[in-house]
Amino acid sequence: MAKSPKCMVTTSRRPTRKLQAGSATRPSSADIEDLATPGVLAGPALAAAALRLGLLRWYDTHRRDLPWRFSATPGPEGREKRAYAVWVSEVMLQQTRVPVVVDYYSRWMARWPTVETLATATQEEVNEMWAGLGYYRRARFLLEGAKQIAEKGEFPSTASTLRQVRGIGDYTAGAIASIAFNEVTPLVDGNVVRVISRIFAIADNPKESSTVKKFWELAGQLVDPSRPGDFNQAMMELGATLCSKTKPGCSQCPVSSHCQALTLSHENPSIGVTDYPQVVPKAKPRRDFAAVCVVQIAQGLEQEMAAGKCNLFLLIKRPEEGLLAGLWEFPSVLVDESKTDSLNRRKEMDKYLKQLLDIDVKRESIVVLRKDIGQLVHIFSHIRLTMHVELMVLKIKGVVGQVCNKGQDSMKLKLVDESSIDSMGLTSGIRKVYNMVKAFKEKKLLDQSQIPTRKRSRRHE
Incomplete structure (x- = not known):
């Protein structure tokens, strides 16, 4: 479980790198204390609290109405139903756009409404339902994971136990644990990487393991202790909508006052918000x-x-x-x-x-x-x-x-x-x-x- 955000004492800084001669510099790493920009808030803890509040208010008003976003009914059965819905949706959403997933998700849940019903399916039935979504390993892992959970007779409720299920990694475990079971634990996907890299102006290669670790650390410090699931969804929603790759809507962004990339872009025309995160060229297929x-x-x-x-x-x-x-x-x-x-x-x-x-x-x-x-x-x-x-x-x-x-x-x-x-x-x-x-x-x-x-x-x- 991630600890509640607190002020971190930094004893050393990694060197910054210059963009060009005479230009402003941008930091290559960040800590949560960087949220406390001069003249905005008194300290990093207050800055993080203000960011959470602004982001959650925005999410409550502007979140998209999606079929897997529903409140769990009271009791273990309701939480497990919610966990299964989050699991299926998050696996489908990997490498796939939301409008495409909605129809697939609806058909899937009509066919296999619970993890127990999915566990009785054959691989061929699952493949046929999945056809057209691509990345078919995802479907295979969903079925294998469902069989594993059904055999144990209980849906894992923490990120650590969820990671023991076939095909569930750090991101999916964080999503299920925080959204369905209210565990104060972070998640990091491409959208969250984009939001955090801009808030903290992180210029490092987002694919490097040290940078990935930094994103997880910062996400863990930011996650709201009382509404972790909603906060994690808000971070993903912000990255998927306003904080887009090429056309960020900074004027409507609920956390723009905390965004160091935006501040740097105002200070120096050669720096753009879209410079973050660093674009890593894809290997030729x-x-x-x-x-x-x-x-x-x-x-x-x-x-x-x-x-x-x-x-x-x-x-x-x-x-x-x-x-x-x-x-x-x-x-x-x-x-x-x-x-x-x-x-x-x-x-x-x-x-x-x-x-x-x-x-x-x-x-x-x-x-x-x-x-x-x-x-x-x-x-x-x-x-x-x-x-x-x-x-x-x-x-x-x-x-x-x-x-x-x-x-x-x-x-x-x-x-x-x-x-x-x-x-x-x-x-x-x-x-x-x-x-x-x-x-x-x-x-x-x-x-x-x-x-x-x-x-x-x-x-x-």
Whole structure:
């Protein structure tokens, strides 16, 4: 539990660095006593109290009405329900915008309203509900954490015990403990980093461990002892709205009188509030290339196949660890950038399908159609994946249902019909691939339907 804010005695200071010759300097580190700017308040404790009061008043008036912000009903059951709601919302909000999360959160809570109901779900059900949010490890950790909590029979109520749950780190533990259980404990996310770095004019690299530690220390000293959950939410709300990255609304900010970045910007035109926190360039994403083959097992007449009837699609389950773990996708194989031409891609795909299904495409099936559809670029946090997409329509010689049973691991293969694939929770990248193929087939069907019409019109001319 964080201690209540108090005046800290600083015996030494880290050196400041100059922005440019003759300009004002900005501090590279800060303490809570820096809140006590001359002529504003008598001391750091009073300054922190005034900041809390101003921020909480603003939050009470201006906070957004969000479905996970509700008062817990009295008693342990009410607090646990609140804790579960905070947990789900905070995990969803990581790397995702609020407007997107609202709909996902509402659907999730309608399906699994308590941690106990979530614990009974399968990973595949959770993945389907999560599809489109990205960063699928979050969904896996939510399910694993729910099973862990349900097994113990009690929702952890302190930040220290919450951190023992699978997938719950310092930030999420602080959010749940303070908001649901009123523990006086801080939290630090990107929004809080931005607010604190501007209040204290912290110019250090926000990604460095020493700077991160400083943010946690300051957040712990600032958190309101009587309303820790509301204060933490107010800090995040301020960072998400008024104290934005590029266009901060300093004139409406409830703590602008405490903001040293704003003070420095008034003193020196070369310094801007948006200089804080320091912008750290992102590493360039790795460039990967993949051959993706939408394998359609055709059954029935050619007209039925073209209309999308009696078609089955082959899906592969990804490994349980790594990128997009445990999710379903079309057959996909990574290729070197120098081998992304059609011939090399098809060689690699044929090899992969033979290994996967133990069938020889050329010998054990009739290739009705094999067509390059195009390419898509899908961006992950650290990978720029270029997918070269082809459609391969096969007629299997033998029993179609035996296709998946012949593979090395039939549990990782399945055939689904077109109506099922339309409603499946595919990842956004795979959904793009499917939509591209679907658009190609629709155009092909349209072109075929127009050929007889043109012939008949010539006869009547």
